[in-house]
Amino acid sequence: MQAMQENTWRKSLDRTRRSAFGQILSFLGQSDLSPDYWDNLEAVLVQSDLGPQASQRVLADLRLFASKEGVIKREDLQSALQDLLIESIEPYQPVFADAGPTVILLAGVNGSGKTTTAARLGYRYQLQGKRVLFAAADTYRAAAVDQLQVWGDRLGIEVISGEPGSDPGAVVYSASEAAKSREAEILLIDTSGRMHTSHNLMAELEKVHRVCTRVISGAPHQTYLVIDATTGQNGLSQARFFTEQIGVDAVILAKLDGSARGGVGLAIVQELGLPIAYVGLGEKKEDLLDFNPTAYIKGLISSSRIENC
Ligand SMILES: Nc1nc2c(ncn2[C@@H]2O[C@H](COP(=O)(O)OP(=O)(O)O)[C@@H](O)[C@H]2O)c(=O)[nH]1
Ligand SMILES: [Mg+2]
Secondary structure, eight states, X not given: OXXXXXXXXXXXXXXXXXXXXXXXXXXXXXXXXXXXXXXXXXXXXXXXXXXXXXXXXXXXXXXXXXXXXXXXXXXXXXXXXXXXXXXXXXXXXOOOOSSSOEEXXXXXXXXXXXXXXXXXXXXXXXXXXXXXXXXXEOOSOHHHHHHHHHHHHHHTOEEEOOOTTSOHHHHHHHHHHHHHHTTOSXXXXXXXXXXXXXXXXXXXXXXXXXXXXXXXXXXXXXXXXXXXXXXXXXXXXXXXXXXXXXXXXXXXXXXXXXXXXXXXXXXXXXIIOOOEEXXXXXXXXXXXXXXXXXXXXXXXXXXXXOTTO
């Protein structure tokens, strides 16, 4: 089971591993650990989307390890690097309401994967036997409501929506009331992601936040930021922005399959201290997996099939 999972992750991270991370390993293969060597390795780590601060930290730890152990063997450095990175990632535990509906807010820029993620989370909770409701709070485009409705029909999950262009706060109000009266265990709120730099969107998200807190105490219990893993460092700046503006409990890395920039997850963990809750490894309802730090790091950095890519 574990081997199968690691294989899925490896395959999804193929492109990322072949790009920048592949170079890390060819570096680790060198036997002369001169100061130049470490400088060059640092440059490769930075290019791998690890980010400058995290790269420096990891490199300092790796140097310490190498000097203590007198290590020059590639395999030893590789596993030391893997261990350092795995240890630096905090495992994530979702939070649920003590009583009543658990409200989950999904935020992120347009196209990042919010609606698909709402569907995949809905499916996951349904499998656990939980009653789920969707709130279509992306009222900005009619197509956005339709997209969630299609998922709702497919999964047999009710969607609470309003007219296109209506107030998202009003949709969230109705959905929160409905979640309470129907004794739903999970309410998933899909939001709009237009203009992430604009004040309007942030004001809208704050209002949505306020409205659900008013109807359901402690809500939203989780605010997830959905990041498109193909956007690399841009994903890191989005994460920084949303965290400052609305507060984020954890990140969901969508589209990790096929991304060449999957290392951004590491940068988010290292630079912002945010946990990663789930990853999207495809577009189907079952393609949302718990974030598995070991499988992720091994998928990024492991020796077979990466030589000279
Ligand atoms: N390959 C892949 N595609 C995804 C994944 N998550 C979302 N998508 C696709 O990305 C596109 C945008 O997703 P959507 O959920 O509509 O994004 P939203 O605008 O944030 O709601 C859609 O075509 C999705 O099918 C994923 O994990 N892997
Ligand atoms: Mg959407």
